[in-house]
Amino acid sequence: MQVGILYGISISTGDPELITLKGLRLLRTADIVAFPAGLNGKPGVAEQIIAPWLIEPQQRLPLQFPYVRDLKVLNQAWEEAAAKVWSYLEQNQTIAFACEGDISFYSTFTYLAQTLQAKHPEAIVKTVPGICSPMAAASVLGIPLTVREQRLAILPALYNVAELEKTLAWADVVVLMKVSSVYDQVWPILAKYKLLDRSWIVERATLPTQKIYDNLQDCPQLDLSYFSILIVQVNSSGSQQPTKN
Amino acid sequence: MQVGILYGISISTGDPELITLKGLRLLRTADIVAFPAGLNGKPGVAEQIIAPWLIEPQQRLPLQFPYVRDLKVLNQAWEEAAAKVWSYLEQNQTIAFACEGDISFYSTFTYLAQTLQAKHPEAIVKTVPGICSPMAAASVLGIPLTVREQRLAILPALYNVAELEKTLAWADVVVLMKVSSVYDQVWPILAKYKLLDRSWIVERATLPTQKIYDNLQDCPQLDLSYFSILIVQVNSSGSQQPTKN
Numbered sequence: 001m002q003v004g005i006l007y008g009i010s011i012s013t014g015d016p017e018l019i020t021l022k023g024l025r026l027l028r029t030a031d032i033v034a035f036p037a038g039l040n041g042k043p044g045v046a047e048q049i050i051a052p053w054l055i056e057p058q059q060r061l062p063l064q065f066p067y068v069r070d071l072k073v074l075n076q077a078w079e080e081a082a083a084k085v086w087s088y089l090e091q092n093q094t095i096a097f098a099c100e101g102d103i104s105f106y107s108t109f110t111y112l113a114q115t116l117q118a119k120h121p122e123a124i125v126k127t128v129p130g131i132c133s134p135m136a137a138a139s140v141l142g143i144p145l146t147v148r149e150q151r152l153a154i155l156p157a158l159y160n161v162a163e164l165e166k167t168l169a170w171a172d173v174v175v176l177m178k179v180s181s182v183y184d185q186v187w188p189i190l191a192k193y194k195l196l197d198r199s200w201i202v203e204r205a206t207l208p209t210q211k212i213y214d215n216l217q218d219c220p221q222l223d224l225s226y227f228s229i230l231i232v233q234v235n236s237s238g239s240q241q242p243t244k245n
Numbered sequence: 246m247q248v249g250i251l252y253g254i255s256i257s258t259g260d261p262e263l264i265t266l267k268g269l270r271l272l273r274t275a276d277i278v279a280f281p282a283g284l285n286g287k288p289g290v291a292e293q294i295i296a297p298w299l300i301e302p303q304q305r306l307p308l309q310f311p312y313v314r315d316l317k318v319l320n321q322a323w324e325e326a327a328a329k330v331w332s333y334l335e336q337n338q339t340i341a342f343a344c345e346g347d348i349s350f351y352s353t354f355t356y357l358a359q360t361l362q363a364k365h366p367e368a369i370v371k372t373v374p375g376i377c378s379p380m381a382a383a384s385v386l387g388i389p390l391t392v393r394e395q396r397l398a399i400l401p402a403l404y405n406v407a408e409l410e411k412t413l414a415w416a417d418v419v420v421l422m423k424v425s426s427v428y429d430q431v432w433p434i435l436a437k438y439k440l441l442d443r444s445w446i447v448e449r450a451t452l453p454t455q456k457i458y459d460n461l462q463d464c465p466q467l468d469l470s471y472f473s474i475l476i477v478q479v480n481s482s483g484s485q486q487p488t489k490n
Contacts, residue, residue, distance in 0.1 A: 017267040018374065020257075024266065104383035104390040111392075129263065129376045129384040129451075138349035139374040145349040147356075152399040153416070156391070170415055171398070206374075 003122060004031070004089040008109040010130020011098045014045075014207030016052050018136070023128045028055055030096035032088050036108060037062035045207075046098040061088075061095070065108050078115040085112065086120055102132040106156050106177065134175045137202035137229045141212060145231065146173050158182045164189050172235040180224035187220045190232065198233040205229065248367060249276070249334040253354040255375020256343045259290075259452030261297050263381070268373045273300055275341035277333050281353060282307035290452075291343040306333075306340070310353050319356070327361040334368060347377035351401050351422065379420045382447035382474045386457060390476065391418050403427045409434050417480040425469035432465045435477065443478040450474065 007026050012018035019027070027033060033054060038044035043051075047062070054060075063081040066073055088095055099109045104127065113125045134154065138145035146152050153171035157178060158164060164186060167174055179186060179201065190196050201213040203225050213219060252271050257263035264272070272278060278299060283289035288296075292307070299305075308326040311318055333340055344354045349372065358370045379399065383390035391397050398416035402423060403409060409431060412419055424431060424446065435441050446458040448470050458464060 012265075015267065017270070018265045020263045020265055020376070021269065022260065022262040025262070102377070102380045102390075104380050104388070106391050106393075106395075107389065110389040125387070127384045127387070129380045131265070131374050132347070132377050132380055135347045135349050135374045135377055139372045142370070142372070143349070144352065144355040145347075146351050146399075146401070148351075149402045150351075151401075151412075152397075154391075154397040154399075156396075157394045166415070167396075170411070 001090070002092050003124060004091070004093045004095065005124045005126055006085060006089060006113065006116065007094070007096045008099055008103040008107070008113060008125065008127040009096050010103045010128055011046060011049050011100065013101050013131050013133050013136040013205050014049060014210065016049050018131045018206060019050075019053070020128060020130055023130060024053060026128060027053055027096045027098065028058075029094070030058065031093040032059045032061050032095045033098060034061040034063055034085065034095050035098040036065045046100050049100065050098045061085075063112070074111070075115075078111045079119075081112050082116040082119060085116055086123065089120075089123060099130075101136075102130050103127045104129065105132050131206075133177070133205060133227070133229055134231065136205040137200075137231060140202060140205050140210060141200050141214065141231070143200070143231075143233075145175075150235070158186070161185050161189060168193060168195070168232070168234055172233075174232040174234060176230040176232075178226060178228065179230040180226060180228050183222055183224055183230075184220070186230065187216065190216065191220075193234075195232055195234065198236070200231045201228055202231075203228045246335070247337050248369065249336070249338045249340060250369045250371060251330060251334060251358065251361065252339070252341045253344055253348040253352070253358060253370065253372040254341050255348045255373055256291060256294050256345065258346050258376050258378050258381040258450050259294060259455065261294050263376045263451060264295075264298070265373060265375055268375060269298060271373060272298055272341045272343065273303075274339070275303065276338040277304045277306050277340045278343060279306040279308055279330065279340050280343040281310045284312075291345050294345065295343045306330075308357070320360075323356045323360040324364075326357050327364060330357065330361060331365055331368065334365075344375075346381075347375050348372045349374065350377050376451075378422070378450060378472070378474055379476065381450040382445075382476060385447060385450050385455060386445050386459065386476070388445070388476075388478075390420075395480070403431070406430050406434060413438060413440070413477070413479055417478075419477040419479060421475040421477075423471060423473065424475040425471060425473050428467055428469055428475075429465070431475065432461065435461065436465075438479075440477055440479065443481070445476045446473055447476075448473045
């Protein structure tokens with residue numbers, strides 16, 4: 001039996017023009033274009049980004065990925081999504097899954113692909129790399145993310161404040177993804193280490209609603225959206241000598 | 246006086262099809278296309294990647310960036326390159342600088358742009374983000390780089406072995422850029438922590454000469470090229486609890 005391929009395609013962080021030629025080619029030649037369903041019946045962000053590129057007869061497949069942390073709920077959603085995807089793959093149809101940001105970097109696609117391959121080891125999954133949100137944020141800020149021998153630390157979530165202090169001690173550049181829910185705890189730490197003027201926040205990088213905060217001095221509190229990234233240049237030279245163990 | 250814009254364009258890690266639409270548009274409409282000159286008169290990697298995309302009348306501007314660590318030599322090279330670039334910008338010509346990998350991520354372009362702006366504050370510099378090598382490596386390996394709450398550490402160079410042990414203790418995923426020169430010191434550490442079967446190396450990701458090592462068990466020594474990346478999945482679940490400070 002010949003089965004179709006599931007492509008995970010990085011489609012940009014926001015600007016539709018930031019898709020790769022390869023991503024665009026596979027998106028437009030796929031039989032079915034899948035993406036995370038939007039909330040409350042509205043189109044999701046990925047769906048909006050790829051809208052200019054889709055060709056009329058292409059079938060759209062919105063997949064439900066609830067915004068919860070309950071692993072049981074998530075697992076069930078991934079299984080349902082994988083079953084839907086498989087129902088097309090086993091008919092030898094090609095699916096392009098549109099993913100905001102890079103496909104290998106904290107992507108919902110990973111869970112879908114892993115669930116699919118656990119159930120159907122014969123499934124063929126391929127990915128197309130793309131723009132990663134910290135790099136998009138650095139680009140719109142007009143700063144380098146890393147230079148020379150700077151150590152980079154990326155934290156997708158923060159457990160506690162002690163962890164941030166430990167990371168600031170270790171790394172030359174620190175990126176906090178999804179900083180919105182912990183920002184009021186992060187600000188005093190940045191103040192304590194005199195890093196407020198070496199910190200930037202970008203909300204929704206490269207989307208039309210993008211917002212930049214390039215001085216956090218007067219911003220102990222911010223009402224940030226879910227897709228907000230904080231970049232801290234702890235040590236700009238990157239020539240810090242490691243502490244001896 | 247109207248001056249031209251210097252665009253720093255991420256052109257892919259190797260596969261020409263991994264350039265973004267925006268990058269391609271700016272590359273093809275620029276008056277001048279700049280790139281790091283190759284060694285010994287041969288075309289450099291960036292020049293080879295963009296070759297299929299260039300339009301005949303576009304002027305090529307190879308710039309010399311020596312592969313040395315001597316800051317004095319480097320500074321002089323950056324100043325010479327910046328002076329060449331400025332000589333076109335001040336004539337209101339647009340320059341697209343082609344950069345392998347992402348433009349904000351350990352990029353030679355940063356030094357060129359900073360040197361230019363220090364000398365000519367009126368210079369206008371813009372960047373286009375693109376594929377970053379660790380994400381390209383994960384994609385060709387068919388693995389996620391990061392999932393859930395995994396902490397990611399990226400080291401561009403290694404000072405000593407103690408530093409690697411410290412990083413392995415802190416992070417869930419570790420990326421070592423340019424691992425070739427330190428690989429014989431890295432391997433015993435990975436062996437000690439039983440991480441050899443959770444480590445991958447990709448040489449020249451997405452280039453036709455790409456090479457993958459997905460089991461390091463039998464490879465205490467490897468003759469790797471300069472653009473080799475090591476990915477270590479220290480803790481695949483990412484649910485590691487932080488140590489208390």
